Amino acid sequence: MTDIASLDVEAREVFGAAGAGRAVVEPLVHNPKNGVTAGVWRVRAGERSAVLKVLTRTKKAEGRWAASDEPRHWNHWRREAHVYESGLARLWQPYGIRAPRLLACVERPDGDVALWLEDVPGEPxxxxxxxxxxxxxxxxxxxxxxxxxxxxxxxxxxxxxxxxxxxxxxxxxxxxxxxxxxxxxxxxxxxxxxxxxxxxxxxxxxxxxxxxxxxxxxxxxxxxxxxxxxxxxxxxxxxxxxxxxxxxxxxxxxxxxxxxxxxxxxxxxxxxxxxxxxxxxxxxxxxxxxxxxxxxxxxxxxxxxxxxxxxxxxxxxxxxxxxxxxxxxxxxxxxxxxxxxxxxxxxxxxxxxxxxxxxxxxxxxxxxxxxxxxxxxx
The missing domain is CATH 3.90.1200.10 (Aminoglycoside phosphotransferase (APH), C-terminal lobe)
Structure with a gap:
């Protein structure tokens, strides 16, 4: 489970007053072996929802799935945050492929990065x-x-x-x-x-x-x-x-x-x-x-x-x-x-x-x- 105190603070930032103490968290399917992913959740507050993905470099992972600090490494732990923050995730949008909207990118006190993303409702x-x-x-x-x-x-x-x-x-x-x-x-x-x-x-x-x-x-x-x-x-x-x-x-x-x-x-x-x-x-x-x-x-x-x-x-x-x-x-x-x-x-x-x-x-x-x-x- 993601840190409760951080979740509460971040939910208020994303959802406003509706997120105060009311967030309901649902784990989402992801690769649990990957050391860069602390977890992925759907967070609901009233009628609103978002996807929370927490990036980390401290999670224990075996062998190839270990997180890397090397920026060019295929499993660099912070790359996804960089892609969203830089706007690169939006470059394909004029051609019909986009990324979820970034609602918030939060640097947590423990060094993790919380990506709050749009909860896309369309067909998988x-x-x-x-x-x-x-x-x-x-x-x-x-x-x-x-x-x-x-x-x-x-x-x-x-x-x-x-x-x-x-x-x-x-x-x-x-x-x-x-x-x-x-x-x-x-x-x-x-x-x-x-x-x-x-x-x-x-x-x-x-x-x-x-x-x-x-x-x-x-x-x-x-x-x-x-x-x-x-x-x-x-x-x-x-x-x-x-x-x-x-x-x-x-x-x-x-x-x-x-x-x-x-x-x-x-x-x-x-x-x-x-x-x-x-x-x-x-x-x-x-x-x-x-x-x-x-x-x-x-x-x-x-x-x-x-x-x-x-x-x-x-x-x-x-x-x-x-x-x-x-x-x-x-x-x-x-x-x-x-x-x-x-x-x-x-x-x-x-x-x-x-x-x-x-x-x-x-x-x-x-x-x-x-x-x-x-x-x-x-």
Missing amino acids: ATAWTVDRHAEHAHRLGAAQGAVGAIDRPWLTRRFLRQYVESNTLGQELLDDDEAWQQPLVRDHFPPGLRTAMVRLHHDREWFLQVMEGLPRALSHLDLWPANVRADGADGADHRPASVAFDWAFAGDGALGEDLGNYLPDTVFDLFLPAARLPAYAAAAYDAYLHGLRESGWRGDERLVRLGVCASAVKYDWLTALMLARAGEEQLDYGGGRTVPAELRYRERGSVLEFLAGWAAEARRLAPEVGFPEAPSGR
Whole structure:
């Protein structure tokens, strides 16, 4: 629970007299492992509500999820506050993607930072149709094409490399025959997946160099349906804007990288069935490219496609994780409920197979646009 005394003072600032001693607090789903997040709550006072997110660097966290004081580190503890305070979270708003409104940013006596944010009432992207996801992709393309690259001392640099290299759990199992014969893996991973994902792992450095050499754009870098919802009000085009949450990883990314994260994550977390991924990904990619072109971007489309396809390297770690956890209870994001293990492994296996296709396309495409050829397969 957040500090009661601080909560009371801050609630009065946000809600006025209505917040005095009347706040009701409801925990919200988030990643509890992350050391930068002390907690996320919906706070209600009468008929008004807000979302409170407390950033910290003192929470105990294991390994890769530890908070960092280094401003460029992918898990820098104060980055999200900087993004809101600086106004960077509003740069995409003219193109149909905005952040929740910042109601207050409070430096607490204990050193934590309390972000009080608008409680957005619209439909969560976890329940969107394919057409609505494609519309969001169109807006993302328009925003990234128009805004381009942005730099601040506290934005991430080389996020993808840092993130992937911090995920080491189970990597020794990739070449372990017994790990691949576990029933959940053997029965639900597609034939040939082992060869493809082991090669992706061994080609990781090549993929990272490709991603780092592509055209740049201000990127969210944690864009997935659980971090997006529709605005509750109609926008200028009479359609609700997309509202993007959780800007903690924001920084420098390749064109196409955010989309390359958003699409597979929609299925990895069971928001859409894997059978729909090929058509969904094609529609969203076309919409993203259309948005880029509408923004005035006139670059080589193959570079955008390469950014999407080569971003498959972000999930190099996931295969190893699935091997390591095939004997464990399967929990959803946030750890609040159990997920059927067979469903998770079947759906994720299908997505990993799809990403292997992206990786193969990236290997073919990269030399066409000036990158070295990928290493030969093992």
